[in-house]
Amino acid sequence: MKRIVVRRPGGHAALELVEEPDPSPGPGQVRVRAAAAGVNYADVVVREGYYEAAKGLYPLTPGFEFAGVVDALGPGASGFREGDRVFGFTRFGGYSSVQLAEPARLRAMPAGWDFADCAALPAVHFTAHHALVSVAHAAPGEVLLVHSAAGGVGTALLQQARILGCRTVGVVGSEAKTAVAREFGADAVVVRGPRLWEEIDRAAPDGLDAIFDANGVTTLRPGFERLRLGGRLVVYGFAEIMPRGRRPFLPELAWNWLRVPRFSPLELTAANRAVMGFNVVFLTEKAELAKAGFDAIAAWAGEGRLKKVPVTAFPVERAADAHRALESGRTVGKLVLTF
Numbered sequence: 045m046k047r048i049v050v051r052r053p054g055g056h057a058a059l060e061l062v063e064e065p066d067p068s069p070g071p072g073q074v075r076v077r078a079a080a081a082g083v084n085y086a087d088v089v090v091r092e093g094y095y096e097a098a099k100g101l102y103p104l105t106p107g108f109e110f111a112g113v114v115d116a117l118g119p120g121a122s123g124f125r126e127g128d129r130v131f132g133f134t135r136f137g138g139y140s141s142v143q144l145a146e147p148a149r150l151r152a153m154p155a156g157w158d159f160a161d162c163a164a165l166p167a168v169h170f171t172a173h174h175a176l177v178s179v180a181h182a183a184p185g186e187v188l189l190v191h192s193a194a195g196g197v198g199t200a201l202l203q204q205a206r207i208l209g210c211r212t213v214g215v216v217g218s219e220a221k222t223a224v225a226r227e228f229g230a231d232a233v234v235v236r237g238p239r240l241w242e243e244i245d246r247a248a249p250d251g252l253d254a255i256f257d258a259n260g261v262t263t264l265r266p267g268f269e270r271l272r273l274g275g276r277l278v279v280y281g282f283a284e285i286m287p288r289g290r291r292p293f294l295p296e297l298a299w300n301w302l303r304v305p306r307f308s309p310l311e312l313t314a315a316n317r318a319v320m321g322f323n324v325v326f327l328t329e330k331a332e333l334a335k336a337g338f339d340a341i342a343a344w345a346g347e348g349r350l351k352k353v354p355v356t357a358f359p360v361e362r363a364a365d366a367h368r369a370l371e372s373g374r375t376v377g378k379l380v381l382t383f
């Protein structure tokens with residue numbers, strides 16, 4: 045099998061491709077020969093060494109998701125047969141051509157979806173599902189603001205918000221991304237620029253019920269001020285702390301960290317607004333939560349209620365190029381590695 049190993053956090057050269065004998069599935073495990081693995085912005089942060097949940101785990105294979113074919117079953121494994129086409133999630137280890145997985149972390153691939161489409165589903169859709177359903181409790185008719193709306197999580201939020209009956213305003217970093225945000229369900233799209241908040245006010249004149257923000261620095265405070273009574277600011281990333289397209293310098297990280305706004309409980313109470321945060325990587329171990337999210341995603345994909353996002357594929361040998369692309373901030377949809 046082939047897999048990417050990060051022995052020590054670092055630049056792109058830290059993504060080392062290794063070849064090893066295939067492992068055998070243990071009791072209850074299903075072995076999957078992966079054809080594709082999803083790439084997420086979090087993997088960049090893992091490679092850089094700043095991802096909280098990865099601390100102390102190096103050498104580490106990054107990656108949270110994959111799709112492929114079941115090729116062996118461990119003793120007592122049930123639910124799948126050799127030859128089944130499946131997709132699944134994992135807490136790290138995704139950039140590998142062989143996966144050993146518990147059946148609960150796998151689902152059958154929906155008809156009409158290929159390996160790359162399916163490897164692109166679990167992480168962003170589980171994140172979006174958790175954000176909308178478990179954290180924000182988004183209700184039909186609510187008006188939601190989605191930042192980075194043409195990206196992986198962004199397009200997933202737009203699609204699921206529409207399924208839930210919400211209206212969405214998407215924010216994108218460039219004009220070139222507006223068509224994608226519209227295609228995936230944004231009712232209005234705003235390009236980030238000097239008039240960002242004026243345009244958001246025009247698109248949502250009565251304010252916002254919930255905001256989904258992985259920028260993490262400059263947009264939090266102005267967003268909070270536009271929440272209606274009972275509004276929720278859901279924070280799930282801090283991409284703005286990292287410079288675009290290059291490795292950060294430590295003092296720069298520290299300065300950006302200091303710029304993250306702080307919200308006092310007194311202020312939240314008086315304003316009747318909430319600031320909420322989560323990281324699904326810590327939640328995949330909560331079996332019932334993971335099951336609810338993964339079941340919803342697999343069902344919606346199977347029923348044709350989720351559209352396939354644009355996927356850009358890189359052979360695993362070019363994992364560094366996939367990271368470069370994500371760091372540029374110019375990608376739309378999802379990136380996958382192929383084996």
Ligand SMILES: NC(=O)c1ccc[n+]([C@@H]2O[C@H](COP(=O)([O-])OP(=O)(O)OC[C@H]3O[C@@H](n4cnc5c(N)ncnc54)[C@H](OP(=O)(O)O)[C@@H]3O)[C@@H](O)[C@H]2O)c1
Nearest residue numbers: 084085192195196197216217258280281283286323324373
């Ligand atoms: N907490 C969780 O559980 C969780 C789970 C999954 C993902 N996330 C976070 O969600 C965000 C989106 O993840 P994704 O994998 O779907 O990525 P993505 O949205 O496909 O790509 C990242 C996007 O973020 C924007 N961005 C803002 N600052 C950036 C920077 N300094 N460098 C590069 N891009 C920057 C860019 O879009 P625009 O310029 O169009 O805004 C870029 O296209 C990431 O911050 C990730 O860490 C959190």
